[in-house]
Amino acid sequence: MSNWIENEEINTPETEIIEENIYVDEDLIKNKDLVRMDLNIVQYPLFSKNTKRKVNQIVKYYFNKNHDTYINVAPMAGDYIPGELEEKIFIALMKIMKAKGMPRKFIVTAKELKDELKINSNTYISKIKESLSRLASANYKFKNTMYSSKEKTVLTEEIETTILSLRTLKLVKKENKKLKEEIGDNRVKEVYEVSISSPFYDNIMTKGYLVYNSDILLSIDTSTARTTYMLIEKLRFNELYLKIDTLFLIRRIPLKFNPRNPSNTIKILEKNLNELKEKKLIENFNFIKESTWEKSEIEIYFYEEVNSDKQERFYSDLNDFRKISTSLAVLDMEHAIVPNESVLEDKIICIEITKEIIEEVFNMLPGNAKKLKSMKKTIKDSIDNYGLDKVKAAVMYMSKQKKITSPRAFFLKSLDNNWAEDIVVPESKNEKNKELIINELEIIENQKDYSQEIEYYKLLTEQEKKELEEKVYSEYMKECGQETKVQKIAFNAAKNNLIYKYIFRNKLSNYSIIENEISIEEELGDDILTDINAFNNYINENINIYKIVLNLSEDRILEIKREILTELSSKFVLKQINIDDITQAINKVITDKMK
Structure with missing residues (x-):
C-alpha cells in the first residue's frame, strides 16, 4: 500500500489547508546569464506546480512518515501561493541582482523584468507587481528542511520567512527625485525596492547555491520541466548517466501520484523529459519498469559537453563574483574554490621551454590528442601563458576523462577555468630549478635585518602577540583581496616575516628610526x-x-x-x-x- 496520503482540512470557511507527503518510502529506494539558485529553491517545491491553485489555499509538504520534517507555504489573505510566474520572476531577479553587483537590496523596474521574461502583454506592469507582492507576502515555514550555508547543515529549528521583502517607490514624490533622475525615463511612474530574505541571500553569497544559465531556465516552457532540469543537474553531479527512482523525482517536483491511475503523472514527466531532450539539455532517457510504477526507475543520459558547460558556468560565475566582491571567500557545494593566484604571482618561475619539455608533456596526452598536429605548439604557448605545472596538471586531468571529442578545446578550457587545480603534478627535472629560484627570492627577502623588530616582538605578552598577529593577518588578507585556503597557507608560511615587516612599517619598536628616515x-x-x-x-x-x-x-x-x-x-x-x-x-x- 502506498505511503502517499493527501488530507484536506477546512479550518475556516476562508482558508483551505492541503497537506502533501512528498517523501519516498525508503523501502522503494534503489539507489551574465549565469545565476545562483539557492539550494532550498532548487530541491524543494517553493513554487507550486498546480495550475488550479485556490485563493487562501495553504500547502504543507511532508518529507517523512513522522510528519516532523516539512515545509508549510501560506499565502497572504485573499491570495494564492507562489506559482510559475513567481518562479520566473525570481530567476529574473537573480540575474538583475548580479548585474547590479549582488546587493541584497536593489531597485528594479517592471520594464527590466518584462525584458528578461520576454513578456509581450500590455498588462505586464500589473502582472509583475502582483507577482512581486506574492513573493513578498507568502509565508514559508521550514522544519528540519532549511539548508544554511553559515551552519553548513540543515537547521533543525523551525524557520519562518518570506522569499523577499518589497517596497513600491512612487517617482512623483519629492523624496524620490534623485531616483527618478537616475532612471531617466518619464514613462516609469514607480520602481520596486527588492530585498532578498537573509536565509536565501546568505546561501547565494556563500556556499549554498548552484549556478544555472538564466536564459536556459527561462526558455523552458513549463515550471515542471524547469524544476526537473534543475533537480537532475544537481543529482547527477559530474556524471553523464543518472539513474533515479521515478517516484522520487515525481515527489520532488512535485506531481500528484495516484498508484491506481499513474498514467497521467507519467505522461507529464515524460513530456518534461522530452522537452529537455529537444532543447539538448539531456541526450536521452528511458523508463525501467519491471513491476509497478512505484518501483520503477528512470535512466537519463547527458551529452559529454554538459560537464564542461557546467564547470564553465561555475567558474565564470565565480570569476565574475570576484570582480564584484574581492573581499568575500566563495565556496560551492559541488566544486572546490578556484585559488586566487595573486599570492603565488610574487614568485614567478621563469624556465626555458625546450623541445624536451614539450615532448615530455606531449607524451602525457591521451591518444586522440596526440593525433592533432597543432598540439605541440599549443603546449608551448600554454606553458608560456600558464606555467609548466599547470599545463601538466591540465593534461593529467584530460587523460582522466572517459571520452573527449575535442581534446584541444577541452585542454584550453581546462586551463582557462582551472579545472585541474586539485591535480598533484609529480616532481620533474624542472622542480630543482624552480626550488633554486624560489630559494633565491627567499634569500633576497631575508636580507632585511629585522633584529630590532624581533627584539620588540619578544618583549610582547602572549595576548599582545595574538592581537598583533590578528592585525597582520587582516591586513594581509585585505592586500590579497580574498581569504581562501591558498592565502592561509601562504600567510602561515611567512607569518613571522610578515609580523616583523608590519612592526617595521608601522614603527612600533621603541628603537630610534632616525637613521632609516x-x-x-x-x-x-x-x-x-x-x-x-x-x-x-x-x-x-x-x-x-x-x-x-x-x-x-x-x-x-x-x-x-x-x-x-x-x-x-x-x-x-x-x-x-x-x-x-x-x-x-x-x-x-x-x-x-x-x-
Whole structure:
C-alpha cells in the first residue's frame, strides 16, 4: 500500500489547508546569464506546480512518515501561493541582482523584468507587481528542511520567512527625485525596492547555491520541466548517466501520484523529459519498469559537453563574483574554490621551454590528442601563458576523462577555468630549478635585518602577540583581496616575516628610526637593486601617486602591481635591475592601462 496520503482540512470557511507527503518510502529506494539558485529553491517545491491553485489555499509538504520534517507555504489573505510566474520572476531577479553587483537590496523596474521574461502583454506592469507582492507576502515555514550555508547543515529549528521583502517607490514624490533622475525615463511612474530574505541571500553569497544559465531556465516552457532540469543537474553531479527512482523525482517536483491511475503523472514527466531532450539539455532517457510504477526507475543520459558547460558556468560565475566582491571567500557545494593566484604571482618561475619539455608533456596526452598536429605548439604557448605545472596538471586531468571529442578545446578550457587545480603534478627535472629560484627570492627577502623588530616582538605578552598577529593577518588578507585556503597557507608560511615587516612599517619598536628616515631615491641611488623591501616600497610610492590623482580602485592597483611584477621579476632575481628600470616599467604599465 502506498505511503502517499493527501488530507484536506477546512479550518475556516476562508482558508483551505492541503497537506502533501512528498517523501519516498525508503523501502522503494534503489539507489551574465549565469545565476545562483539557492539550494532550498532548487530541491524543494517553493513554487507550486498546480495550475488550479485556490485563493487562501495553504500547502504543507511532508518529507517523512513522522510528519516532523516539512515545509508549510501560506499565502497572504485573499491570495494564492507562489506559482510559475513567481518562479520566473525570481530567476529574473537573480540575474538583475548580479548585474547590479549582488546587493541584497536593489531597485528594479517592471520594464527590466518584462525584458528578461520576454513578456509581450500590455498588462505586464500589473502582472509583475502582483507577482512581486506574492513573493513578498507568502509565508514559508521550514522544519528540519532549511539548508544554511553559515551552519553548513540543515537547521533543525523551525524557520519562518518570506522569499523577499518589497517596497513600491512612487517617482512623483519629492523624496524620490534623485531616483527618478537616475532612471531617466518619464514613462516609469514607480520602481520596486527588492530585498532578498537573509536565509536565501546568505546561501547565494556563500556556499549554498548552484549556478544555472538564466536564459536556459527561462526558455523552458513549463515550471515542471524547469524544476526537473534543475533537480537532475544537481543529482547527477559530474556524471553523464543518472539513474533515479521515478517516484522520487515525481515527489520532488512535485506531481500528484495516484498508484491506481499513474498514467497521467507519467505522461507529464515524460513530456518534461522530452522537452529537455529537444532543447539538448539531456541526450536521452528511458523508463525501467519491471513491476509497478512505484518501483520503477528512470535512466537519463547527458551529452559529454554538459560537464564542461557546467564547470564553465561555475567558474565564470565565480570569476565574475570576484570582480564584484574581492573581499568575500566563495565556496560551492559541488566544486572546490578556484585559488586566487595573486599570492603565488610574487614568485614567478621563469624556465626555458625546450623541445624536451614539450615532448615530455606531449607524451602525457591521451591518444586522440596526440593525433592533432597543432598540439605541440599549443603546449608551448600554454606553458608560456600558464606555467609548466599547470599545463601538466591540465593534461593529467584530460587523460582522466572517459571520452573527449575535442581534446584541444577541452585542454584550453581546462586551463582557462582551472579545472585541474586539485591535480598533484609529480616532481620533474624542472622542480630543482624552480626550488633554486624560489630559494633565491627567499634569500633576497631575508636580507632585511629585522633584529630590532624581533627584539620588540619578544618583549610582547602572549595576548599582545595574538592581537598583533590578528592585525597582520587582516591586513594581509585585505592586500590579497580574498581569504581562501591558498592565502592561509601562504600567510602561515611567512607569518613571522610578515609580523616583523608590519612592526617595521608601522614603527612600533621603541628603537630610534632616525637613521632609516631617508628618501627612497637616496637609499637606492644608481646602484643595482637587491633589497626586496626597497624594491616594494619604491613601486608602492609611485603607484600611490596615480591612485590618489586618478582615483584608482584597489582592484585596479592590484592588477597594475601584478603586471609590473611580471615585467621586472626576472631582472630582480638575476640582480640586473636599478631605479630607472623600475620607473620605466611603472610608466609603461600605467600608460597601457590608461589607454
